[in-house]
Amino acid sequence: MKIEIDDKQFELLLEYEQIKKRIRLIAIQLNVDFENRIPVFIGVLNGSFIFLADLIKEIHISSEVSFVKVSSYEGEKSKGKIKKEIGLQMSLKDRDVIIVEDIVDSGKTLEYLLEMINKENPASVNVCTLLLKPKSLKIQIDEITYVGFEIPDEFVVGYGLDYNGLGRNLRDIYRAV
Numbered sequence: 566m567k568i569e570i571d572d573k574q575f576e577l578l579l580e581y582e583q584i585k586k587r588i589r590l591i592a593i594q595l596n597v598d599f600e601n602r603i604p605v606f607i608g609v610l611n612g613s614f615i616f617l618a619d620l621i622k623e624i625h626i627s628s629e630v631s632f633v634k635v636s637s638y639e640g641e642k643s644k645g646k647i648k649k650e651i652g653l654q655m656s657l658k659d660r661d662v663i664i665v666e667d668i669v670d671s672g673k674t675l676e677y678l679l680e681m682i683n684k685e686n687p688a689s690v691n692v693c694t695l696l697l698k699p700k701s702l703k704i705q706i707d708e709i710t711y712v713g714f715e716i717p718d719e720f721v722v723g724y725g726l727d728y729n730g731l732g733r734n735l736r737d738i739y740r741a742v
């Protein structure tokens with residue numbers, strides 16, 4: 566099934582049921598890995614809002630949630646420079662931090678966030694991303710521990726991810742054709 570968003574056509578890549586199943590498995594792992602730790606989940610706005618909402622409902626250990634907002638993409642293109650729109654809202658000193666991303670593409674956003682978070686002297690930092698484009702990744706990031714799906718180097722929308730601000734509300738994830 567093809568859909569149109571703004572001036573672009575997209576086709577189905579991942580169905581919501583598939584995404585939900587994968588999230589349940591990731592959450593089981595997180596519940597085990599952070600038992601008795603009280604981690605802080607940091608959602609990266611805007612894109613991660615749906616993923617974080619679904620993920621956190623499957624987390625049964627004691628935990629906190631906070632957000633940061635950074636952006637660099639316009640349409641399909643990264644503008645290169647990361648802009649911090651909302652910074653850290655709490656101290657992360659000695660905390661176990663889990664950065665929650667919808668997608669890691671070039672890795673530039675994550676590199677920026679890791680630098681910002683590491684300055685706070687957290688006890689540990691791990692990244693949980695729903696999507697990873699291994700072929701696009703420009704830098705090795707050892708903190709990427711939890712990955713939902715590795716996907717090809719194609720622009721995707723839906724389930725929180727946008728094209729020109731549109732499509733975040735789609736239940737499934739689509740790729741550009």
Ligand SMILES: O=P(O)(O)OC[C@H]1O[C@H](OP(=O)(O)OP(=O)(O)O)[C@H](O)[C@@H]1O
Pocket residue numbers: 609610611612613635636637638639643666667668669670671672673674675726727
């Ligand atoms: O690995 P990178 O190449 O840096 O790309 C990944 C980032 O791009 C998207 O954010 P975007 O800047 O589009 O902001 P948004 O979440 O508000 O859509 C996405 O949510 C990631 O944070």
Ligand SMILES: Nc1nc2[nH]cnc2c(=O)[nH]1
Pocket residue numbers: 638668669670671719720721722726727728
């Ligand atoms: N919507 C969207 N945002 C991105 N940010 C980095 N890569 C992507 C992508 O494929 N789709």
